[in-house]
Amino acid sequence: MNLLIQQTVNGLTLGSIYCLVALGLTLIYGIMEVPNFAHGHLYMVGGYVTFFMMTLYGLNYWVSAIISGIVLAVLGILLERLVFNPMRNSPSSNKFIAAVGAMLFLEASARVLWGSDFRSIPAIYDNVVVMGGVRLTEQRLIIIAGAVILMVALYVFIKHTMIGSTIEAMAQNRDGASLVGIDVNRVAMLTFAVASILASAAASLAGPIFLVYPGMGSLIIMKAFVIIVIGGMGSIPGAVLGSFILGLTESLGATYLSSNYKDVVAFAILVLILSIKPSGLFAKGAR
Structure with missing residues (x-):
């Protein structure tokens, strides 16, 4: 039972990460009607910015994450203005x-600037928390809590602010x-900025x-593309x-089947x- 709970938490952790990326991709799809395949590489750049803010400049983890969000918002706006607009x-x-060209450009630029080495953002919250006999790291709990907070914030922003309403209308x-006077250029830039911050x-x-x-x-x-199709x-x-x-299927499948098939599970x-519901679980208009 403890193993099941442990892997369920791991699945929720994966799902939280996928969710933030997929939500940004969904917002952009809403105004472009084409998946922005460069969105995953904005996620990559965000990871590098946080890493370098902490390791090169010695900044606090949360300050680094905020700076990364600002940098990515600017990059998202530039991407919208220079490529998609x-x-x-x-x-x-x-x-x-x-979109594919922008994706390849970002990945190639990252390799030129930072090399192909694997890096890890320094772990700040690496203490182990024992809950009901299950051992969990603080970082995994922070990922789940952070994703929930951001999802609620996005919902409030979209449903209860004038700017959010204009994004939904567009x-x-x-x-x-x-035709009703919404500045579509400004809304498009804002949407890319919000999506990039989520990534x-x-x-x-x-x-x-x-x-x-x-x-x-x-x-x-x-994975995000599979998610928005599902x-x-x-x-x-x-x-x-x-x-x-x-996230849950990958985590449980890797535990009870084989980790070799973890990435195959998505497809x-x-x-x-899609064999049961060809249009996905929700129609496009269901927001």
Whole structure:
């Protein structure tokens, strides 16, 4: 029983990380209607910024994470302005190619600037907490709590602020939003900034227990893409549910089956759910 609880917590930890990345990808999909495959590499850059803030400048973990969020917000805005905004009236295939190009550019730049070595954000909260006979590290609990706080904050922002309402309106109908006076350029920049902050937060939370390296964005974006397809393209509740389904299944599957098949599980779940509900668990309009 203790093993089951332990792996469930590990699954919730994975699901929390996936959730923050998938939520950002979902927000961007809402205004682009094309998955931003460069989003996983924003997650990668966020991990590096937090790492260097702590190791080169000796800053506090939380201060480093905040700086990383600011840097990533600026980078997200630049990505929107320089890559996606000029292509807003282009076919979806062109946007898709642009997203892949931005992904490759970010990964290649990381390898040139920082090399291909694996690094780890210094662990600050590495004490072990015993709860009901189950041993948990503080960092894993912080990841879960941090993800929940950010999810609640995002919900409040989207549902209970004027700016959040404009993002939701633009996601539903960009042309209609423009006709009623919404500044679509400003909303697009803000959406990329918020999504990039979520990716940065995921990397900062995960960095002390997972490694930071240039290719880390490729795996996380594949998982995030699977999640938003499982949940329903553009659905925020679907992204949350899909993230925790994937995280728990991976953790429990690695324990009771084999860790060799951990990454295969994501695509097995994708096939299973889409065979039952081809449009995903939630329709796009279900927010």
